[in-house]
Amino acid sequence: MKAVDIPHVKYISQLSRHLASIPASHIDFERRSAVAIIIRLVILDDTAYPVFTPPTIQTPESIVQACDIFLSQKEFCNARAQLLFIQRAHHDKDPWSGHIGFPGGKREAQDQNDQQTAERETKEELGLDLQTFVHLGQLDDAPAYMFCRGTKLVVSPHVYLQTTENTPPLLLSDEVASAHWIGFDHLLSKVDNRVDLTSYRSVKSMIVERMVGGRGKALRWWQQALSVFVGSLHYTVLELPFVARDSLVNAKIARKITPFATDSELHLWGLSLIMAATLVDMSLPVAPIQLPQFISIAGPWPQLGNWLWTDVNAITNFIHNRFWSPYSRKPWQVQKSSGNQLLAYFRVLPVAFSLSCAVKVTAIWYLGRQLWKYIW
Structure with a gap:
């Protein structure tokens, strides 16, 4: 079975059920931020778009039931899901300047919770009112971990579904260089293709x-x-397709495309990639054993680039293969969650790095001692 062959509506239905039934992990941290992962379904032919009937009393269970009824309609059998990504504007003091990610920002004093932060920031950055969308739920909090400097920020990802055919016009603020809808099948193609552990980042x-x-x-x-x-x-990076509007044959899709501001940095990495990978994990409508090539769309952990640390890469890659399987992650885990991928890597790296240094120092000491005996 291939992930790309499964209808997209099954992924969205499973996602809504998993978000409602599996509570998101919360990291208690003072500095917080929130992003909105926005999904829409596009029907490629001229079929009339189904009508979503919101529940009278909105609870996670009632929203799942309403979504199941909405997504099970025959008009959606060949619909294609898309995710909204933005490219942040370039600012010298912004550590995420120019990066591709999801709309969102830091939590302010007026925000009562992380969901309000995601909705406020999305409206400020894109002019998009998410209160007209369906809030499917929240993914696990993701720590923005700075190497050698600890956790600096915790990001709360919230997932929204557009239930109407036409997306409101996007009014980009100065903080956003461009916005773009990327096909969900591009992420699924990474599920069907195992990432090479030795590939260069x-x-x-x-x-x-x-x-x-x-x-x-x-x-x-x-x-x-x-x-x-x-x-x-x-x-690790996930390349995003640069789609020019003129190259699209389907006019219905072409008029909805907003090109990125540049085609030189079209890739996900770091925290945005981790959140996208978590979204795919939570969306799988089949058990990972039926997708034998699947590790994660985020691929293996980062790699040290210097030739001196080949052994460190070998140690961390072994641990990644041994402990970071689909069954050790939500929602299919059979043991306690391993947590955020990058955070797990930075916990393993000091051990592997220290072991490597100890072996190298011991080898140099032993060779020096033998050389000293030989000379004298």
Whole structure:
């Protein structure tokens, strides 16, 4: 069985059921942010769009029932799901400047909860009123972990479904460079293709620069020397298709496409990729055993780029394969959740790194001792 062959409505139906039945994990942290993961269904032919009937009393159970009735209608049998992504505008002081992600932002004093933050920020950034959408639920809180600097922010992802055919016009603020709808089948294609553990990552982060803090901060001579030795960290990325409106044959889709501001950074990585991977995990309508190629659309953990740390990569990749299977994650887990992928990696990395350094120091000491005996 291939994930791309399963109708998209089955994914959305399963997603609504899982979000209602499996509580999202909450991380108690002062600095919080929230994003909106917005889904819409597009019918490719001229079939009339079904009407969604909201429940009189809105509870998670009643919303699931209403969504099941809505999505089970025959008009949706070949409908294609799409997710809304934005490209953030470039700002020198913004650590996520220019990145692809979901609309959202930091929680303010007037927000009563994270859901209000996601809705307020989406309206400010895109002019989109999410109160006219169906709130399917919340994914697990995701910590924004800065390497060597700890958790700086916790992000709460909230999932929304558009239940009308036409999407309201997007009015982009100065914080957003562009907005774009990406087909859900692009994410599913990663489910059917196992990611190579040795593949090179295209997003590179210099470890010493992350340790001292600040982007583009001038390093002292000893920091530059240490940077050469320690090397860089290469993050897993998910390439997004750059779709030009003129290249689309289907006019119904073409008039709904908003091109990205640039085609040079069209990839997900870091926290946005983790949230997208979690969404796919929660959407699977079949058990992962029926999808033998599936690990995660996020692929393996990051890799140290310096040739000195090949052994560290081997250790972390072994742990990833051993413990980070689909069955160790929501919603199919058979054991306690392993938590956020990047956070789990940064907990494993110091152990592997320390072990590697100890082995290298011992080897150098032993070789030096033997050389000393040979010379003298």
